[in-house]
Amino acid sequence: MTKEQLLYQIANIGYLTSYGRDKSYSTVDITSKTSTRFGVIGALIFIFGLIYPIISKAQFIIALGATLTVLVLYISKYTEHDQYIKSAKELESIERELQMLYFEVKNQDSDADLTLLIKNLKSLDKKQKEAAIGKQIFGSDLYAHQKTFWNKKINSKWFVDELELKLIDKLPLSFFLCVFAFLSIVFLGFITFFLAYYLVESGYAISIISFIKEVCT
Numbered sequence: 001m002t003k004e005q006l007l008y009q010i011a012n013i014g015y016l017t018s019y020g021r022d023k024s025y026s027t028v029d030i031t032s033k034t035s036t037r038f039g040v041i042g043a044l045i046f047i048f049g050l051i052y053p054i055i056s057k058a059q060f061i062i063a064l065g066a067t068l069t070v071l072v073l074y075i076s077k078y079t080e081h082d083q084y085i086k087s088a089k090e091l092e093s094i095e096r097e098l099q100m101l102y103f104e105v106k107n108q109d110s111d112a113d114l115t116l117l118i119k120n121l122k123s124l125d126k127k128q129k130e131a132a133i134g135k136q137i138f139g140s141d142l143y144a145h146q147k148t149f150w151n152k153k154i155n156s157k158w159f160v161d162e163l164e165l166k167l168i169d170k171l172p173l174s175f176f177l178c179v180f181a182f183l184s185i186v187f188l189g190f191i192t193f194f195l196a197y198y199l200v201e202s203g204y205a206i207s208i209i210s211f212i213k214e215v216c217t
Contacts, residue, residue, distance in 0.1 A: 015159045142175055
């Protein structure tokens with residue numbers, strides 16, 4: 001393995017370690033703040049229920065209760081914060097060791113013997129795989145990318161520069177799926193509006209609003 005190849009491998013493992021750490025912190029952040037968010041949502045629903053009586057209908061309350069129950073059951077699987085925090089701290093320590101190893105290799109001559117450094121990398125890679133937690137809450141990947149590449153971009157600069165990561169590499173798949181879903185909804189909204197406008201102009205519907213209501217019901 002050449003010096004350049006070793007530097008790339010260290011940076012790649014450093015990226016995975018940093019990402020795993022921030023995913024664990026993200027899971028803790030999301031689950032710890034959920035109860036507060038549910039409280040805010042409940043208060044808003046109560047206020048809007050006073051303004052719009054339709055919200056107070058039994059069907060809506062039952063559907064909302066079922067939805068919140070499912071969410072609470074799902075989130076309860078990730079509320080063991082101690083193991084996630086322990087994992088994050090271990091990965092944080094390993095990341096620092098990887099960063100030190102990276103700069104140590106960088107200071108080596110091109111023809112230097114890298115055997116011990118490669119062995120050290122393999123040991124750190126094994127440690128980070130053992131410390132990482134694969135089971136993370138939904139949305140933690142998006143939050144982890146934000147922490148790694150935006151909130152803590154100075155700390156991640158060493159492996160970002162080595163791996164030559166671009167903007168598209170710093171965004172998770174869930175981001176693109178959300179953008180696609182949003183654009184699809186906007187597109188369908190435009191199609192529905194222009195179709196309703198055409199039907200109103202042709203005399204097939206009384207108004208655009210009435211047509212949309214009929215479609216929704």
